[in-house]
Amino acid sequence: MSGETESEKAKAYNRAKRVLFLIELGVGFLYLVVLLFSGVSVVITQKLETATYNVWFVILLYLLIIGVAYDLVAFPIDLYGGFVLEHKFGQSTQSLRAWAWDRLKSAGIGFAIGASLAEGLYWFLRRYPTNWWLIAAAMFIAVAVIMANLAPVVLMPLFYKFTPLRNEELKKRLLALFEKANTKVRGVYEMDMSRKTHAANAALVGLGNTRRIVLADTVLERYEPDEIEAILAHELGHHENWDIWKGILFQSVLSTVSFYLAHVILGTYSFSFGMRGPSDIAAFPLLMVTIAAVSLFFLPAVNGFTRRLERRADAFALTLTRNPEAFVSMISKLGRQNLAEFEPNPILEFLLFSHPSIGKRMQRARELFPEDFRGTEKVEKEG
Ligand SMILES: [Zn+2]
Known part of the structure; x- marks a missing residue:
């Protein structure tokens, strides 16, 4: 396959993904608006309240009904985006x-996590009508910390199998790298991603005693040891820079803003359309629209924030390994393998990209170590 058709394929793939993202957003928004304005939300709540007096049970059943109905409505998009498109592009x-x-x-x-959080939130709404948003934000932060800790040992194993890195040769090299970085992280696990996709990934996950680096088997199969070292060094950069904590902090600020705005909006509009006030579950679509609108509004800021963390992790990796050529070949291989656009539209990159584009990441490595990229006239460096 020539370079040009390959980049055209990536372009088509990413365009399709973006269109699906917009459709999903539109359908979700429309769904909530219809629930609210048509009075369906109130009717469901009233029917449930005639069936049971238990408010916790009413909320649970309400969420189950509108959750399952939404999944049915969105199923074609889900099937197309998650299955058909991925097969069409050979991923x-x-x-x-x-x-x-x-x-x-x-x-x-x-559903289990979402419904538990919603039950908590509505309890605060009933019990502390003026301060509920602050308490809810505190609860979300606590849950985010607990989930970050549990994810690698409870949630992720439900989808992938994790085994400690088996390749002894590679393990030795990586331990030397960790030694050099003077880090406490020692756990490197491989993940059987090839059972699901040809794409590759690596990540730093967990908090405290569950902190570890996970590496897809699709990386281990196709990359040179030098390139794997560059990937691991990037993930170590995330660890050394406290990036998981920074992410949680950033999300905490956002959820506090969301809940405060929800407080204002519920206080103003939750007596319309036959609803009985902020703690009425019938007003749930109003709460969701507010939270979704805040997330969407801040999406470019969140992406700008994570792109900054990624740039720093790249710089950390380059300084640690001092092997920019391996970094550049790794990043370009990764880009091709995952059908990434190397030079995306700058506006789209600004709005939607959680990582800097592949082209920018390669360019940065070359700028940091220009002497390594003079081809044949390569200058030897002293340690
Ligand atoms: Zn990263």
């Missing part, structure tokens, strides 16, 4: 059955 290695099972599992887990 997915999953059967329809395996994909459906994954989706069902994540919907179940999502």
